[in-house]
Amino acid sequence: MELNNINEVESVIKVIPIEYYIGLCSLLFSIGVMGVLLRRNAIILLMCVELMLNSVNLLFAAFSAYRSDPNGQIFVFFIMVVAAAEVAVGLAILVMMYRNTKSVDVSLLDKLKK
């Protein structure tokens, strides 16, 4: 496999500094955290968790591309595997919760507090 000099490659690496990716991914992650704190609908909470996982994935891929190290992209693949399993189990829990409480409002799930 031939290695190219970074000055000869016409790609995003040359024109966009890595800080821009860090800023974008931090912003997406913060929006996800904000959504988890603001909303009470359990489905939206799961979607915000997916958003946070995606922002971390993008940062992994960006660092992997900038350092030309394939291990980061393999890690993203494993994160996606775990996310898919997590969503399946999470939505099953949500369906069970709806069956028991007739609602997906997470603030109803405070039986452990009482």
Next chain:
Amino acid sequence: MIEALFYTLSVVSIISALLVVFSKNPVHSVLYLIITFFSIAGQYILLNAQFLFIVQLIVYSGAIMVLFLFVLMLLNLNKESEPQKNTLFKMAGVMIGCLLFISMIALLKGADRIAMPAAYDSQIGLVSNLGKVLFSNYVVPFEISSILFLSGMIGAVMIGKKESTDIN
């Protein structure tokens, strides 16, 4: 050209992520989340990570989003009936999000001091290259992830099935 694409995709993903959080109707949230996932897939193309692009489209925009929409329709939640938190909690949530963003930016400010390699390989994200790495260095985690999927599948079926005895 590349800069314009990067900025367009970033703005689209940020705006649609905000709309995921702030739209009242859950179905709209799911649709905006699909837009976010597609723009992140576009970022993968910009980084020449073609394998991740395809996996993102298939797994996230395909499978996970269909699962979300399916559950949303199954539970008949496509109406704006969510009780709202009070204003103090909302303000606190927004404040915590902004503070987290600022502190993350401050923490990651020194990332440019990481030594970048002199030689650069633009082909690392291709399917053949990643496949070689995955099946030479990461065979055991790959096999373990299949066990994770199996247990996740069994768990989803066990949790989701109707209980024969009424627990109430």
